[in-house]
Amino acid sequence: MSALILSGKEVSGVVRGEVAERVAALRRNGRSVGLATVLVGDDPASKIYVRNKHRAAEAAGMLSFDRHLPGTASQADVEAAVVKLNADEDVDGIIVQLPLPDGLDGEGAVEMVDPSKDADGLHPFNLGQLVLSRPGPIPATPGGIMRILRHYGIETAGATAVIVGRSFLVGRPLALLLGTKGVDATVVQAHSRTPDLAGVCRDADILVTAVGRPNMFDERFIKPGATVIDVGISRTDDGLVGDVDFDAVVEVAGAITPVPGGVGPMTIATLLANTVALAEAKNN
Ligand code: NAP
Numbered sequence: 001m002s003a004l005i006l007s008g009k010e011v012s013g014v015v016r017g018e019v020a021e022r023v024a025a026l027r028r029n030g031r032s033v034g035l036a037t038v039l040v041g042d043d044p045a046s047k048i049y050v051r052n053k054h055r056a057a058e059a060a061g062m063l064s065f066d067r068h069l070p071g072t073a074s075q076a077d078v079e080a081a082v083v084k085l086n087a088d089e090d091v092d093g094i095i096v097q098l099p100l101p102d103g104l105d106g107e108g109a110v111e112m113v114d115p116s117k118d119a120d121g122l123h124p125f126n127l128g129q130l131v132l133s134r135p136g137p138i139p140a141t142p143g144g145i146m147r148i149l150r151h152y153g154i155e156t157a158g159a160t161a162v163i164v165g166r167s168f169l170v171g172r173p174l175a176l177l178l179g180t181k182g183v184d185a186t187v188v189q190a191h192s193r194t195p196d197l198a199g200v201c202r203d204a205d206i207l208v209t210a211v212g213r214p215n216m217f218d219e220r221f222i223k224p225g226a227t228v229i230d231v232g233i234s235r236t237d238d239g240l241v242g243d244v245d246f247d248a249v250v251e252v253a254g255a256i257t258p259v260p261g262g263v264g265p266m267t268i269a270t271l272l273a274n275t276v277a278l279a280e281a282k283n284n
Contacts, residue, residue: 002250002251003228003249003250003251003252003253003254003255003256004152004254004255004256005255005256005257005258006148006152006227006229006255006256006257006262007258007261007262008144008148008257008258008261008262008263008264008265008266009261009265011147011148011151011152011265011266011269012144012265012266012268012269014151015147015266015269015270015272015273016056016059016060016269016272018273019060019269019272019273019276020059020060020061022276022280023060023061023062023276023279024061026276026279026280026283027061029283031279031283032062032063032090033061033062033063033092033275033276033279034062034063034064034065034088034090034091034092034093034279035053035054035057035062035063035064035065035091035092035093035094035095035119035271035272035275036064036065036066036067036085036088036091036093036094036095037050037053037054037064037065037066037067037094037095037096037097038067038069038078038081038082038085038094038095038096038097038109039066039067039068039069039097040068040069040070040071040073040078040097040100040101040104041069041070041071041073041100041101042071043101045235046097046099049097050066050097052268053095053268053271054066056268056269056271056272057272057275060272060276062272062275062276063090065085065088065090065091067081067085069081071101073104074104075104075105075108075109078096078100078104078109079108079109079112082094082096082109082112082113083112085117086112086113086114086117091117092117092119092275092276092278092279092282093117093118093119093271093274093275093278093279094113094114094117094118094119095119095120095271096109096110096113096120098110098169107168110122110123111123111124115136116278116281116282117278118137118274118278119137119140119271119274119275119278120137120139120140120271120274121136121137121138121139121140121143121173121274122139122168122169127139127168127173130173130176130177131176133180133181137274137277137278138173138177138270138274139169139170139173139174140267140268140270140271140274141169141170141174141210141231141263141266141267141270142170142173142174142177143177143266143270143273143274144263144265144266144267144269144270145174145177145208145229145231145263145266146174146177146178146183147266147269147270148229148257148262148263148266149206149227149229152255154206154227154255155205156178156183156184156185156206157183157184157185158184158185158186159185159186159205159206160185160186160188160203160204160205160206161178161179161185161186161187161188161204161205161206161207161208162187162188162190162200162201162203162204162206162207162208163175163178163187163188163189163190163208163210164190164191164194164197164201164207164208164209164210164211164217164243165190165191165208165209165210165211165231166189166191167210170210170231171189171191171208171210172189174208174210175187175189178206185206188200188203188204197221198220198221201217201221201222201223202220202221202222202223203223204223204226205223205226205227206226206227206229207221207222207223207226207227207228207229208229208231209228209229209230209231209232209242209243209244210231210232210243211232211243212232212233212234212243213232213234213243214232214234214236214241214242214243215241215242215243215244215245216232216243216244216245217230217243217244217245217249218245218248218249219245219248219249219251219252221249222249222252222253224252224253224254225253225254226252226253226254227253227254227255227256228244228249228253228255228256228257229256229257229262229263230242230243230244230246230256230257230258230259230262230263231243231263232244232259233259233260233264240259240260241259242257242258242259242262244256244259246258246259
């Protein structure tokens with residue numbers, strides 16, 4: 001039987017609707033909500049991501065501010081742009097679009113963001129808050145994945161969750177979220193040096209693939225009935241392709257996110273949710 005399709009498109013619509021209501025409530029009290037992006041250079045994919053973030057922010061009733069620096073910008077230029085946005089009263093959330101061009105330090109630029117304006121939840125202070133299970137902005141992609149699981153009632157307590165990938169953007173924060181008290185998955189963090197990756201993945205009730213290799217995970221990696229969350233996005237001649245061989249896995253899994261239309265839209269929705277939460281916190 002074919003797996004249930006976990007539609008990030010649908011769930012992100014719900015989240016964006018909630019965000020729009022919260023923005024409208026702030027505006028009724030005379031407060032605007034502003035999201036700013038810092039983009040460096042002309043990488044086509046980064047430009048599309050940034051454009052989509054602005055469109056989504058504006059559709060939710062937010063102000064959006066676009067700081068586009070040339071590819072020749074220095075680290076000091078990037079950090080100065082961030083510092084200026086930190087001081088801007090109209091800006092509640094700041095995103096530094098990663099990766100920065102070669103030679104620039106993306107993590108260094110993110111560290112310059114005021115943690116109370118960290119829409120991506122990637123500032124070391126907020127990652128520390130996450131480790132301590134304290135409130136704060138949650139990294140957008142892992143936050144979006146958790147919302148998909150909740151929306152579709154996927155049981156996490158007692159489940160074995162295997163996450164393939166250990167980046168600070170996706171794999172590591174997601175491992176914290178899935179293993180946190182109340183969520184209670186048993187988490188395995190796999191990576192490029194994991195022996196017998198297929199065998200490890202076949203133990204997963206929830207398998208999350210965050211690698212960036214098109215169609216790498218076929219039916220041999222899947223426990224029948226498992227929930228499969230495909231984070232990977234690769235641009236190929238066939239368009240955007242996930243890490244999971246969808247056509248093969250959809251026949252074995254219990255539930256699966258498509259690419260596109262799965263995790264991607266949830267990332268943007270979570271960014272907006274983080275931004276409105278930061279604006280609410282500033283307002284209180
Ligand atoms: P990353 O920093 O490059 O991390 C990739 C991870 O995959 C690393 O931990 C790496 O292991 C692991 N890996 C690489 N080859 C492997 C292999 N053969 N077997 C097992 N593990 C392997 O990437 P990222 O930033 O986490 O992003 C991962 C993917 O998700 C990319 O395709 C990216 O475009 C996509 N992404 C999508 C969204 C979205 O909104 N949908 C958001 C963010 C990222 P090591 O640590 O051992 O090197």
